[in-house]
Amino acid sequence: MHGRMKPKSVVPGIEKVPNIWTLSYSVRPDLEDLSSEKITSNRFPGYLHNATYIYPHRPAELVFRDVCVSYDEKQILQDVSGMVRPGEVLGVMGPSGSGKTTLLNALSGRLKTDSGLITLNGETLTKKLRRKICYVTQQDIFFPNLTLRQTLTYSALLRLPDNMSYHEKIEHVDHILDVLDLSHCQNTVIGDVMKRGLSGGEKKRANIASELLTNPSIIFLDEPTSGLDSSTAFSLMSMLKDYAEKENKTVIITVHQPSSQIFYMFGRLLLLCNGQLAYFGETSQVVNFFCEIGLQISPHYNPADFIMEQLKKGPQLQEQIITAARKVRSNLDFPEEFSELLHLPEDEDEAANFHSLNIKAFEYSNYNKKIWNTFQHCELENPEPENIDPSLRRISEQPLWNISPLSKYADVRPVELRILIDQHKKLRTFYHKIDLEDYDSGKSSWSEVVSSTYSSQDDLEDEEEVKWPTSFWTQLKVLTQRNFLEAKSRMLSKLNWVQTLGLGLICGLIWFQIQRTEPTLSDIRGWMFFSMTYWMLFALFGALISFPPEQVVINKERASGAYRLSAYYLAKMIGELPLTLTLPTVFHFISYPMLGIYSSRTFLFLWGFLILNTLVAQSVGLFIGASCTDLQVSVTISALYSLSTMLFGGYYSSCIPPWLKWLQYLSIVHYAFQNMQIVEFTGGPPIQCATSNSQFEVCRSGRSSFIPVEDIANPGGNMFPLWANTFILVTFLAVFRIMGYLILRFIHKPK
Ligand SMILES: Nc1ncnc2c1ncn2[C@@H]1O[C@H](COP(=O)(O)OP(=O)(O)OP(=O)(O)O)[C@@H](O)[C@H]1O
Numbered sequence: 001m002h003g004r005m006k007p008k009s010v011v012p013g014i015e016k017v018p019n020i021w022t023l024s025y026s027v028r029p030d031l032e033d034l035s036s037e038k039i040t041s042n043r044f045p046g047y048l049h050n051a052t053y054i055y056p057h058r059p060a061e062l063v064f065r066d067v068c069v070s071y072d073e074k075q076i077l078q079d080v081s082g083m084v085r086p087g088e089v090l091g092v093m094g095p096s097g098s099g100k101t102t103l104l105n106a107l108s109g110r111l112k113t114d115s116g117l118i119t120l121n122g123e124t125l126t127k128k129l130r131r132k133i134c135y136v137t138q139q140d141i142f143f144p145n146l147t148l149r150q151t152l153t154y155s156a157l158l159r160l161p162d163n164m165s166y167h168e169k170i171e172h173v174d175h176i177l178d179v180l181d182l183s184h185c186q187n188t189v190i191g192d193v194m195k196r197g198l199s200g201g202e203k204k205r206a207n208i209a210s211e212l213l214t215n216p217s218i219i220f221l222d223e224p225t226s227g228l229d230s231s232t233a234f235s236l237m238s239m240l241k242d243y244a245e246k247e248n249k250t251v252i253i254t255v256h257q258p259s260s261q262i263f264y265m266f267g268r269l270l271l272l273c274n275g276q277l278a279y280f281g282e283t284s285q286v287v288n289f290f291c292e293i294g295l296q297i298s299p300h301y302n303p304a305d306f307i308m309e310q311l312k313k314g315p316q317l318q319e320q321i322i323t324a325a326r327k328v329r330s331n332l333d334f335p336e337e338f339s340e341l342l343h344l345p346e347d348e349d350e351a352a353n354f355h356s357l358n359i360k361a362f363e364y365s366n367y368n369k370k371i372w373n374t375f376q377h378c379e380l381e382n383p384e385p386e387n388i389d390p391s392l393r394r395i396s397e398q399p400l401w402n403i404s405p406l407s408k409y410a411d412v413r414p415v416e417l418r419i420l421i422d423q424h425k426k427l428r429t430f431y432h433k434i435d436l437e438d439y440d441s442g443k444s445s446w447s448e449v450v451s452s453t454y455s456s457q458d459d460l461e462d463e464e465e466v467k468w469p470t471s472f473w474t475q476l477k478v479l480t481q482r483n484f485l486e487a488k489s490r491m492l493s494k495l496n497w498v499q500t501l502g503l504g505l506i507c508g509l510i511w512f513q514i515q516r517t518e519p520t521l522s523d524i525r526g527w528m529f530f531s532m533t534y535w536m537l538f539a540l541f542g543a544l545i546s547f548p549p550e551q552v553v554i555n556k557e558r559a560s561g562a563y564r565l566s567a568y569y570l571a572k573m574i575g576e577l578p579l580t581l582t583l584p585t586v587f588h589f590i591s592y593p594m595l596g597i598y599s600s601r602t603f604l605f606l607w608g609f610l611i612l613n614t615l616v617a618q619s620v621g622l623f624i625g626a627s628c629t630d631l632q633v634s635v636t637i638s639a640l641y642s643l644s645t646m647l648f649g650g651y652y653s654s655c656i657p658p659w660l661k662w663l664q665y666l667s668i669v670h671y672a673f674q675n676m677q678i679v680e681f682t683g684g685p686p687i688q689c690a691t692s693n694s695q696f697e698v699c700r701s702g703r704s705s706f707i708p709v710e711d712i713a714n715p716g717g718n719m720f721p722l723w724a725n726t727f728i729l730v731t732f733l734a735v736f737r738i739m740g741y742l743i744l745r746f747i748h749k750p751k
Pocket residue numbers: 071072076094095096097098099100101102103
């Protein structure tokens with residue numbers, strides 16, 4: 001024992017699986033009374049003994065080598081290499097356009113690389129492993145109407161696994177609010193340019209908080225300090241550095257022009273110049289590096305400013321710096337050699353060499369080294385396979401990493417350490433993993449780790465295996481609640497209430513107690529046409545304008561794999577349904593009785609068709625909003641569609657040229673207006689004929705009080721029955737909604 005925290009229980013074990021021996025052990029401070037059998041059967045069926053160790057997340061070491069990226073044959077990144085270890089902060093600097101964001105996108109797996117190697121703990125970056133990565137974008141993208149707490153709570157409910165209780169998820173939100181010093185503004189709305197909310201610095205931290213919720217192992221931050229004053233930027237960076245160190249996170253940050261205080265917070269620095277590596281190494285050594293190539297920094301000068309100036313001085317100096325950086329790659333410390341060692345042997349010769357290589361690799365790696373020491377200094381208690389490598393006969397009781405005193409979950413999260421030995425009894429590699437099922441109550445994004453540690457590469461690349469953090473039903477439920485809450489303040493705003501109540505009253509007063517006679521026919525039709533087209537435009541443009549900003553948030557969340565598109569889309573329809581119905585209902589309930597209710601059936605049917613028409617129009621708005629990325633284009637298309645659908649609706653013109661008449665079948669107003677007239681003129685009391693000069697044949701032939709609806713609604717034309725119009729409207733609704741979904745699913749996917 002070496003005077004560090006002493007675990008109460010150690011459960012070592014060895015297992016045979018085809019061609020591979022697995023040695024593993026567990027250290028759980030709280031498992032004094034449990035036998036190893038019990039632990040084993042509960043958690044790792046099929047394993048003789050399991051191996052767990054309490055740790056709040058799986059530390060990840062990111063190594064990248066010779067990464068190349070090009071756009072349309074333009075080389076953006078060329079042979080960029082580097083690495084970053086758990087607990088470290090890597091700063092990425094370079095002039096504007098040098099490729100910093102591109103590098104972050106490539107390393108986080110959001111961008112396809114042309115060549116190069118990116119590994120996490122020695123495993124090639126796959127979609128599954130990407131879930132351990134979080135990416136904090138430059139833009140702070142949120143729903144502006146939700147408070148910070150609501151935003152984080154919904155994010156936690158969606159992105160933390162189902163096996164974690166609601167209470168635990170909320171506790172985790174509290175923890176993150178605490179870590180990022182956001183508790184004081186948790187009930188403030190996020191806000192936007194129109195509505196004041198969180199300050200710029202708070203919004204930045206909120207952005208980081210929403211990503212840290214999943215307890216990722218690696219955090220990418222693209223210019224988190226841009227737009228912040230120097231003291232806010234400093235406190236944000238201090239917080240990130242503390243967080244990385246205490247919680248053993250791997251942090252990569254791009255910055256433009258940091259102050260010298262911020263500059264020295266980076267443990268390592270990666271400089272980019274025209275997409276090429278200009279320096280990679282310890283930040284404290286960068287000034288020496290420049291010195292060695294004859295570029296001396298003046299005393300009291302900010303090294304970050306000095307470096308940026310050198311990188312912009314012209315092609316000749318740039319080339320000199322890049323060449324010098326290339327030379328540094330021959331140092332042992334550089335990850336080029338290191339990353340090769342982390343690979344599993346491909347053939348017999350490589351395998352023969354592998355044991356010693358891997359030991360060397362451990363020595364290079366900070367935390368790997370600790371593990372290796374552990375194995376060398378302690379006795380293995382349990383039976384083991386014959387002829388096992390002697391170096392694996394020892395096991396430690398010590399903790400391998402420091403557990404963050406900040407993390408209240410530190411004592412409930414197990415991590416498994418596993419050594420794999422091939423059939424030649426050679427050490428192949430080791431893994432450490434979290435057991436999610438029983439102990440990791442899901443504060444992490446590690447659901448993938450459980451299966452990935454042992455899987456073959458093929459399995460890892462099988463994207464089908466990638467699971468969502470929560471079930472479809474959880475996603476549907478949470479997203480429905482969030483949609484309702486988010487849309488409520490927008491759709492039922494005070495202004496919308498004033499507009500609806502005002503227009504309802506005005507309509508009621510204009511057509512107050514209207515007579516049902518031939519001369520007032522056009523007024524009755526006018527009310528119907530007005531109310532229908534008004535709500536059509538209201539719903540269509542409402543959906544059209546609100547959807548693009550919402551889509552930005554959805555794309556961000558989809559890019560981080562938070563939920564299924566289908567769950568979101570369905571939730572949007574369900575969550576917004578009561579809100580969509582509210583205002584047309586209020587309008588109808590105010591204005592129609594003022595006209596004079598002649599039958600409750602007519603009143604209810606008219607209400608139903610008003611709602612149906614509103615929902616169809618909303619679907620059209622959603623479809624156009626999802627299809628067009630340019631708001632001006634989408635507004636033009638919507639205006640064209642909605643105004644022409646009104647023209648073909650049957651109120652303004654009853655003598656459309658025959659060659660244009662087919663267009664009326666594309667008009668949603670046409671069907672809805674016909675239905676309303678059918679209901680009103682067949683359900684209500686008959687319309688009195690004019691006493692003289694009636695325009696209706698039926699009146700001129702002596703009848704006094706019945707005008708057939710066909711003569712009113714579509715004189716001389718064909719009229720569909722009520723059910724057929726209704727069916728067509730429902731079909732419109734379904735088709736536009738499905739097309740909107742398909743566009744989002746296949747065309748406007750998140751990048
Ligand atoms: N989709 C693209 N198509 C073509 N070129 C692109 C694309 N995206 C980026 N680039 C180019 O790649 C280069 C690097 O861009 P990147 O955004 O990575 O630079 P940066 O260092 O992050 O810049 P800044 O500091 O200004 O944000 C730039 O020259 C940019 O014009």
